[in-house]
Amino acid sequence: MRWVAPTTANPKGAEPVSTRRLPGTWWLLSAPLLLFLLLPILALLFYSSPAALVENLGKPVVRQAISLSLRTSTWATLAAILLGTPVAYLIARGRFRGKVLLDNLIDLPIVLPPAVSGIALLLVFGRRGWVGTWLDGFGIQITYSAAAVVIAQTFIAVSLYIRAAAIGFAAVESELEDAAAIDGANQRQIFLRMTLPLSRRALMTGVALAWARALGEFGATIIFAGNFPGRTQTMPLAIYLGFELDLGIAVTLSVILVTLSFLILFFVRVLFQRGSEA
Amino acid sequence: MKLKGLAPHIVILVLIFVGCWQGERLNTPATPTVEPVTLNVFAAASLTDAFTEISQAFTTKSPGVDVVFNFAGSNQLSAQIANGAPADVFASANQRQMDAAVASGRIDPDAGKPFLTNRLVVTLPVEASAGIYTLSDLAVPGTLIVLAAEEVPAGQYALEFLEKASQDPGFSPAFRDDVLKNVVSYEENVRAVLNKVVLGEADAGIVYTSDAASVDQATIEQLDIPELLNVTAVYPIAPLNDSPQPDVARAFVEYVLSPAGQAILTRYGFGPKP
Numbered sequence: 001m002r003w004v005a006p007t008t009a010n011p012k013g014a015e016p017v018s019t020r021r022l023p024g025t026w027w028l029l030s031a032p033l034l035l036f037l038l039l040p041i042l043a044l045l046f047y048s049s050p051a052a053l054v055e056n057l058g059k060p061v062v063r064q065a066i067s068l069s070l071r072t073s074t075w076a077t078l079a080a081i082l083l084g085t086p087v088a089y090l091i092a093r094g095r096f097r098g099k100v101l102l103d104n105l106i107d108l109p110i111v112l113p114p115a116v117s118g119i120a121l122l123l124v125f126g127r128r129g130w131v132g133t134w135l136d137g138f139g140i141q142i143t144y145s146a147a148a149v150v151i152a153q154t155f156i157a158v159s160l161y162i163r164a165a166a167i168g169f170a171a172v173e174s175e176l177e178d179a180a181a182i183d184g185a186n187q188r189q190i191f192l193r194m195t196l197p198l199s200r201r202a203l204m205t206g207v208a209l210a211w212a213r214a215l216g217e218f219g220a221t222i223i224f225a226g227n228f229p230g231r232t233q234t235m236p237l238a239i240y241l242g243f244e245l246d247l248g249i250a251v252t253l254s255v256i257l258v259t260l261s262f263l264i265l266f267f268v269r270v271l272f273q274r275g276s277e278a
Numbered sequence: 279m280k281l282k283g284l285a286p287h288i289v290i291l292v293l294i295f296v297g298c299w300q301g302e303r304l305n306t307p308a309t310p311t312v313e314p315v316t317l318n319v320f321a322a323a324s325l326t327d328a329f330t331e332i333s334q335a336f337t338t339k340s341p342g343v344d345v346v347f348n349f350a351g352s353n354q355l356s357a358q359i360a361n362g363a364p365a366d367v368f369a370s371a372n373q374r375q376m377d378a379a380v381a382s383g384r385i386d387p388d389a390g391k392p393f394l395t396n397r398l399v400v401t402l403p404v405e406a407s408a409g410i411y412t413l414s415d416l417a418v419p420g421t422l423i424v425l426a427a428e429e430v431p432a433g434q435y436a437l438e439f440l441e442k443a444s445q446d447p448g449f450s451p452a453f454r455d456d457v458l459k460n461v462v463s464y465e466e467n468v469r470a471v472l473n474k475v476v477l478g479e480a481d482a483g484i485v486y487t488s489d490a491a492s493v494d495q496a497t498i499e500q501l502d503i504p505e506l507l508n509v510t511a512v513y514p515i516a517p518l519n520d521s522p523q524p525d526v527a528r529a530f531v532e533y534v535l536s537p538a539g540q541a542i543l544t545r546y547g548f549g550p551k552p
Contacts, residue, residue, distance in 0.1 A: 128478040143479055144422070144462040223470070226463025227427060241429050241466060 041258060047251050056252035064230040065238040065253060072146055072234060073214035076153035080161040080210045083154075088162045088206075089191075092169035109159045114219025117155055121224040125151065148225035149232050153214035160213055161206035168202020169195060201272045208268035212261045314344040317526050318364050320355045321347060322371035322513065324396070324488055328546035329369070335542065336533045343526055359384055359518070366527040369393070369515040369534070372431060376514045390514040393534050395549035396486045397508050398435055400501035403478040410482055413501060414449060417456035424463045424471050424480035432468035435509040436484040442507045472498075486511070491547025512552060 048056075056062055091102065109117060125142045126132045132142060142148050172195050180190045196203070218236035225232040227241065235253050242250035321329050326349045333345035348355065348365070352375035359365055360382035368385060370376040376390045402410055410416065416423060426433035440454040450456070462480070465471045471483040472490070476497045490500055515534055517527035533539045540550050 122477060122479065126477060126479050222466060226424070226474075227465060228461070228463050232463070241427055241464075 044251065044254050044258060048248060048255075052248060053252050053255060056249055057256075059249065061229055061233075061238060062249060062252060065233055065235045066256060068146065068149070068230065068233065069215055069235040069257075072149040072153055073211055073217075075150045076157055076214040077161075077207060077211045079150065079154045080158040080214075081207065084158045084162045084206075084210075085165060088165035089169050089195075091162065091166040093174065106159050106162050109156055110163075114156055114217065114221075115223055118152060118220035118223025121148075121152060121155060121220060125224070143224065144226045144228065144232060146225075146231060149221055149234060152220040152224045153217045156217050156220055157210040157213040161210040164202050164206030164209060165199070168199030168206070171202065172198045204268050204272045208265050212264050215261060215264075216257065314342050315523050315526055316344045316346055317366050317523065317530060319345055319347050319367045319369065319530065320359065320363075320365045321349055321367075321369040322352045322355070323349050324371055324486070325349065325369055325513075327492065328488075328543050328548065331546075332534060332539055332542050335538060336530060339533070340526070340529060345530070353378075355379075356382075365518050366521040366523065367515065367517055367530050369513060371396075371513055372511060373514055376516065379516075384518050384520055385516045386519050389516040389519070391516065391531065391535060391551075392512045393515045393531075393551050394513045394540075394543050395552055396488050396511040396513065397549055398432075398439055398484055398503050399487045399490050400503060401472060401475045401483050401485055401490050402481065402499045402501060403475055404497055404499055405478065410501070413443065413503065413507075414453070416460065416482055417450065417453050419456075419460065421460045422462050422479075422481045423457060423460040424465060424474045424483045425461055426468045426471050426484070427464040427466055430467055431511065432471075432484075432486060433464065435511065438509045439484070439503060439507055442509075446507060486547075487549070488547035510549070510552070513548075 087106065091099075091106065122129065122143065124130050124132065125135075125148070127136050127141060127143065135142065142151065177190050177195065180194055181187075185193070216236055217234070218240065221232070221234060222237055222240070227233050227237050229238075233241075235257050239250045239253045239257070242248075242253065319329065319333070326347075329347060329349075333347070337343055337345060348358070348363075350358075352371040355368065356370065356375040356378040359368060359379045365384075368376070368379055370379070370390075373390075376385070379385045380387055380390070400410075400413065400416070409418075410421065415421070425436050428434055428437060437454075440457055443449045444451055444454040463474070465474065468485050468489055471480075472485045472493060474480040475483040475485075476493055482501075490498065515531055517524065517531050521527040534543075535551065544550060
């Protein structure tokens, strides 16, 4: 017998959809913050002419940085999904001693200055680090490679995915899982056919946040992976160094980074909002 | 329920902040009895340790003077001076930023005096495994070299050194290119280069002698770059022409240039004034 997942996450009733119009006062009160967030972005977008943007796009340094950033942040996001999903489930469902410590560990990369994370990674994966010494014996060196960039980005971004995913898993009621188990579904079926699909919105939000964060990672990368054009110089690194020498390149890359981050967040929100209403 | 659990934490945090703020207010004396002369010295970040000691020596010699430092990148300092920041003395890490301060009109064109020099040195981790014994060994393939990015003065100086060495009969003409092939990272500042060497993450790095002198000498080895190939950075110092206490400002500059001041700078790895 094929077991089919129920279609709504919350059988007691869908979320109340608010259709009433908010009074204009709220818009008025929100305006200062919205302007505060929007103005710097607009200033960046309008700083250079489209012609200058296109010209800078042709520069090898810019292209290398964009390509490297896209590749590494994609790998980091995949790593976050693969390694973070079990942890998110543990946080959402697990009842065990010391759960508060696990919660803290997961939140630590979010609150730590990225430079601290970079130094810490160096002390583990560096040539003389705990794991690095051992790898060095096999002739494997992580620092100064694109792999180091992926490791730094994963370290920084994975918590965002785990937090979002855990909220999603927690929203799937355990009674539902229990009922499925009574109906004869095994653990794997329950997770893959019911829990995962039901929490897809939260999962995708987590993916988008982690991806955008990985794309913007700077502090841990420059310390742990170093800075070498084409190998470890991601867009944020090129922007930082470009600011000292060539403002044009820095602004071009900033515009691209803002646009990419916006698009990632936008698509995930729009696509999955639609998906859940259907 | 989650929010409820959080509330006590927030209350405690707020109490701590309020406590700190109150404490600070209470600790500040309402009216100081004797007003010492405050001398604002704007100095390049690389001078932090040396100038702190110089100010101690200077204030023992001239009591009643309170030296307040603003240590930052020379380019930031010259920008602050141009924007009217209260400063009495400016010590820059290069002539370019001194010129920028002169252009703002607050420093007289001939007031800047060179007061120290800084040179490049090759640093190696102490448990060197790469077998670097001479400068030529930097070109051996597979050596992990870390340099400052060319955006930073130290990075430009390092490239100048490699260029000079390539034209020197003692080196291969391909020396510069071979060394650059070994570069694994261009760090955003010269201290980051040094840290990579201290941690053993690089086989060699090129830094200022003053940087190399600032770390525990048991953690690094140094390979001298001969005078002929080296690049000398000259630091200029000047009093500001609108200082409210021009005599004290001039006295501080003179102290830095005096044998006593120079001795302190030398101890921190700087070269004497040219």
